Amino acid sequence: MAVNVEELLSRVPKGLLICGEWRDSSDGSTYEVENPATKEVVATMASGSSADALAALNSACSVQDQWAATSPRERADILRRAFELVHERAEDFATLMTLEMGKPLTESRGEVTYGAEYLRWFSEEAVRDYGHSSPVPEGTLRMITRRKPVGPCLLITPWNFPLAMATRKVAPAVAAGCTMVLKPAKLTPLTAQYFAKTMEDAGLPAGVLNVVSGESASTISNALLADARLRKVSFTGSTAVGRSLLKSASHNVLRTSMELGGNAPFIVFEDADIDQAVEGAMGAKMRNMGEACTAANRFFVHESVAREFTRKLAKRMGQLKLGNGLDEKTTCGPVIEEKALKNLDKLVEDAVSKGATVETDRRAVKKPGYFFRPTVLSNVSSRARVMREEIFGPIAPIMTFRSEAEVIELANDTEYGLASYVYSEDSDRLWRLADGLEFGLMGFNSGVISNAAAPFGGVKQSGLGREGGAEGIEEYTEVQYLGIRDPYANQA
Ligand code: NAD
Numbered sequence: 299m300a301v302n303v304e305e306l307l308s309r310v311p312k313g314l315l316i317c318g319e320w321r322d323s324s325d326g327s328t329y330e331v332e333n334p335a336t337k338e339v340v341a342t343m344a345s346g347s348s349a350d351a352l353a354a355l356n357s358a359c360s361v362q363d364q365w366a367a368t369s370p371r372e373r374a375d376i377l378r379r380a381f382e383l384v385h386e387r388a389e390d391f392a393t394l395m396t397l398e399m400g401k402p403l404t405e406s407r408g409e410v411t412y413g414a415e416y417l418r419w420f421s422e423e424a425v426r427d428y429g430h431s432s433p434v435p436e437g438t439l440r441m442i443t444r445r446k447p448v449g450p451c452l453l454i455t456p457w458n459f460p461l462a463m464a465t466r467k468v469a470p471a472v473a474a475g476c477t478m479v480l481k482p483a484k485l486t487p488l489t490a491q492y493f494a495k496t497m498e499d500a501g502l503p504a505g506v507l508n509v510v511s512g513e514s515a516s517t518i519s520n521a522l523l524a525d526a527r528l529r530k531v532s533f534t535g536s537t538a539v540g541r542s543l544l545k546s547a548s549h550n551v552l553r554t555s556m557e558l559g560g561n562a563p564f565i566v567f568e569d570a571d572i573d574q575a576v577e578g579a580m581g582a583k584m585r586n587m588g589e590a591c592t593a594a595n596r597f598f599v600h601e602s603v604a605r606e607f608t609r610k611l612a613k614r615m616g617q618l619k620l621g622n623g624l625d626e627k628t629t630c631g632p633v634i635e636e637k638a639l640k641n642l643d644k645l646v647e648d649a650v651s652k653g654a655t656v657e658t659d660r661r662a663v664k665k666p667g668y669f670f671r672p673t674v675l676s677n678v679s680s681r682a683r684v685m686r687e688e689i690f691g692p693i694a695p696i697m698t699f700r701s702e703a704e705v706i707e708l709a710n711d712t713e714y715g716l717a718s719y720v721y722s723e724d725s726d727r728l729w730r731l732a733d734g735l736e737f738g739l740m741g742f743n744s745g746v747i748s749n750a751a752a753p754f755g756g757v758k759q760s761g762l763g764r765e766g767g768a769e770g771i772e773e774y775t776e777v778q779y780l781g782i783r784d785p786y787a788n789q790a
Contacts, residue, residue, distance in 0.1 A: 301393045303624075310394065310492045313344045314511075317357035318504025324349045329484055329513040334400040334632040335622040335667040341398075343487055346510035348521035351479065354508035358450040358477035359527050361505035366447045366475040370425045373472055377421035380469075380500035384414040384461075387496060391489060395460055396623035398486045400631035400667070401586055403623055413462035415750035416469045416766065423771050424473035433784065440782045445775035447475035448553050449529030452522045454481045454515070454543075456535045457634060458589045460489035463534050466754075466765045468497070468507060474774035476530070479508045481518050483535075485634060487511040519543065526550050532773065533557065534591075536688075537714070537759050555763035555773045557591070557755060559688045560716030562737070563709035564594035564745075567702075568602045570721035571743075576610045578745030579694065582719050584618065584672065585746060587631055588692040589638075591760075592717035592739070592748060596685050598705050601698040608676050608696055612657040615672040615694065620663055632667040633691050639668045642691040649675050649682040649695060680708065688714070702727070706734040715758035719745055738764075 313320035327345040332338065346354075384391060391413075392406035401409075429444040451471050455463040464480060471478050482490035494509045512518055522528050523546040531547050533540055534557040547554050564582055566575045582594035599607045621628035633639055650656065654675040663669035672692040678685060684695045699705040709718060718737035720727070728742050738756040741747040748754060753767035763773050 301389050303393065303397065306390055306393055307341060307488075310341070310488050311495055312341060312491070314346050314350050314354070315491075315494050315507070315509040316350065316354045317360070317508070318498070323347055323512070324353070327513065331398055331485070331488060333397050333667075334634050335624075335665075337666055341488060343491075343511060346512035346518050348517050350512075351510050351518040351521040352525065354479040354510045355450060355522055355525055355528060357505045357508050358479055361503065362447075362450055362477045365477050365503065365506050368475065370427060370473075373475065374421045374424040376497075376501045377417050377424065377469055377472055380497055380502075381414050381417035381421060383496050383500055384410060384417060384493070387492075391461055391492065393624070394488045394492055395486070396631070398488050399457060399460055400634065401623050402628045402631050403626060405586065406623070409459055409462050412748065412750070413459070413465045416462065416465040419750040419766065420469035420473040420771060423470070423768070427474070427771060427775065434781070437787045438784055440784050442780040442782065444778050444780070445474075445772070446778050448774050448776050449476060450527060451476050451478040451530040451532060451774065452481065452519065452528055453478050454519065454531070454533045454535065455483060455490065457483035457485040458586055458591075460486040461493060464490050464493050466770070467532050467534075468493075470765070470770045471774050472502065472506065474771050476774050477506050479510055479522060481515065482509070482511045484511055484513060484515070520546065523547055523552070524549065529553060530555075530774070540761065553773070553776075555765065556761040557763075557765060558716075558759065558761040559714060560591040560593070560756065560760055561595045561686075561688055561712045561714040562592060562717040562719065563735075564597045564719040565705055565709060565721065565731070566597070566599040566603060566607055567720070567722040567724070567727065568600040569723045570603070571723060572603055572606055572610065574743065575607060575721040576614060578719065578721060578741070578743065579611055580614055580745070582741070582745035583694050584615070584630065584692060587633055589634060589690050593689070594694070594719060594745070595689050596709075597694055597696040598699050598708055599696055601700055604676075604696065604698045608657055608674065611694060612674040615674050615692070616658050618672050620665070620669050620671065622667070630672060630692065632669045634668065636668060638691060639670055642670045642689070642693060645684045645687070645689060645693060646673060646675070649678050649684045652679040652682045654678045654682060654695065680711075686712070702730065706731070710734075710736045713759040714756065716756035716760035717741070717747070
């Protein structure tokens, strides 16, 4: 059933969530949220100041002990109810994401399912926070380890997956017994605000989750990172911002989780099933219009199959239907903002100036929003910016290679190490490539691999720590070791 957008927007809180109350910012300032498909303003939000950030931290600190003392089952039940509520409100969430971020409704619905899975997964993990017990080798002590919540957390999320990036942090923090301040991206706060309301409706006590978004991200984060009561920062976003947060986090020696940028190689060997590889490439490249940290950024195709792969990929990319994501027929939405659009144009110009061939239609798109036509480039030089930088848009640059050793070297020649993809029918290659590739994630004959049950995260400058999987909750806990005198042992 089609959602009434005006009525939905009227139900989304526009204020800051502090201690269970939705408030205006302390200085009355606001900022606007734009629909990238139409450039229309869809909402005006309260813009948090440093005083608001500190009020949110006060709120988180005031309930931290009480919240940590709740039973794991109680926390699990809240997450489970939230999982069910997100599904009940799936069309609301999907519509909000499409409105503020631009992706087609079918993709937004996919993100609702994916994002909700973190709530279900961590409702199950909340009650499985295992410790460890053993004697010390000398037999003098009994050793017990247990996990305790790390304490109040700052959670900073990007605009590209407005729901899933929030649930991936909020759910394990709730499961572990932490309180938090969530700072969503100012380009896409509506989904996060509606999610916070959903957590309240699921029974999360006031003060556990506080939400402060605003015009200036650093005003909010600097105030919080300077306060010794904050114990952790979990960030998903660009490597540049991640680096600066790591510096600020060093002041109070905070626990940090950093999910940063990527530059994923997509490798197609001569023995790959090419149709399957093209299908996988469409998922790995075009999910979210290419605006994903896991997006295939550099295509390396064996020279013997490069022509066939390029032709088929260009055909599929050319068939995508650009438009407003709220139109069910749209299969490719706009990119997020003007700056992104200009950068994509420059990337293509730069690649062409270094010898690349454009394999797809390059006519301008006659629509009011930030639309960029999906583009395939062949004969791309390894010096082209498009091979060195995170593209974050619908451009697929293709380079050829001759040998396995050569492609492993090419793929690793980046400071990033998040996702990688390999297509081959040779199963032994799986292990050789897994050993050779310096990436936290590898998809083998699969272009979409994110899953709440899997540990997601990068190596090198793609980040620190893992989200999801059994590892995800550990990021929100500290291990405490108890050394207990063994009454039956000879004590030294
Ligand atoms: P961004 O770094 O500009 O912003 C991310 C978040 O940080 C936003 O909430 C933003 O408001 C905030 N922020 C920006 N400057 C800040 C500052 N100085 N201090 C504190 N906070 C600040 O990134 P983006 O453009 O929103 O997202 C795209 C980036 O995120 C890409 O690099 C992408 O690869 C990365 N990303 C990574 C993952 C992952 O899991 N590794 C997932 C999604 C996106």
